[in-house]
Amino acid sequence: MQPVADTKLYAAHIEELQRRYDSALENARLDAVVIGAGQPAPVYLDDQHLPFKPNPHLVQWAPLLKHPDSILRYRQGGMPDLLVFEPEDFWLRNSPVPEFIKDGPLNVQLVGNGHSLLEHVKEMPARTAFVGEIREQEDSFGLKRVNPQKLLDELHFGRAIKTPWEVECLRHANYQAIRGHLAAEVCFNEGGCEYDIQLAFRTACRITDEEMPYPAIVAANEHAATLHYQHLDRKSVDNLSLLIDAGCAVHGYASDVTRTYSYDPVFGSMIEAMHELQRELCTSAVPGADFRELHIAAHHSIATLLREVGVTDISPEEAVETTVSRTFFPHGLGHFLGLQVHDVGALLASAKGDEMPVPDNDPYLRLTRILEPGNIVTVEPGLYFIDMLLEKLRATPEGKCVNWDQVNELRQFGGIRIEDNLHITESGNENLTREAFAAAVMN
Ligand code: GLY
């Protein structure tokens, strides 16, 4: 289901893209750009292809998610042309082009096998760049300027500020994902195994596996300690806890939502405490906030919780200072979200491509920018019992500050992550995920 088709918002979005491309082309000394959708990668020694993942730069102009080989041409100051490739083929049939794209501000033209796309590129000015993946030399239509870094840096920097159309897509991607999360929770409560729970999520969202914006993480019990756990158990066991990280995409814009559930009263109260500290962190995700500082604030909150539940006996300051808290929270607090789940531009200090460095102690932090209105970010603190990291900590002097009996009690639950998607506004933020949960409960 693709609910957002607001033609006014879409038209305003295209106008904003024209402004952004005009500036980026000017600064990169270019006259025009040809953006290729790309092709699905072939499977080695086979006549099949891997699922098609279109070039996000093309999807930003036109959400054509299943039209390989299509292109978009844009001349500085001109109107964008979308050339939709429609194979004349009795083996394949493309999905229809949505009406709001056909009737929208782009010049849309269908191009079949008989009409070479090359002909449409030949008319372009000399200083035309190609933006897209190049697998074969001819993929760039003979254009010499391929993915110029200067152009990409400005475009990627700009993608951090979502247009109102993009925010609506992300809002609906949350509504859709929350239907799946509620169904997944019911399935877990009814004793479903990981495979059943993933299927319950997809069925409620009405999406195929390939339409998921990222492979869902459905991890029961100790499996939640593997951060990107992918194996789906197909047998029902007595699951005591569940971590589910799953999203949907609307017109290519992804939601990225995690919830954790448990029947165990002690672990259940830790989940509640994580919700509370996550909500508290969300209140600080406002314009002007430095995401690196928010990440450190998350470590302090998690270190406080670890001491409160008796896992450690040192002060939160010491736990953060000595990096003990990194054993339990080894990933970043969040990232930009958009056409890519870990969206581009999150480490850029300016449109010129200079980077804001990732702190030495936090190599997995994916967002170092100062927050601005129009950003969409995830806020996803976690607390895990990861054997590999625990063993390392145990072998150091800091290992003495850990109550290992308590850790052994909690290992069976794997871990907790609570992840919401926030739209940073002029006055603070909108929590798209919690709003979607609240709306679903009212219906
Ligand atoms: N689902 C991947 C992440 O949370 O970043």
Ligand code: MN
């Ligand atoms: Mn995430």
Ligand code: MN
């Ligand atoms: Mn996630």
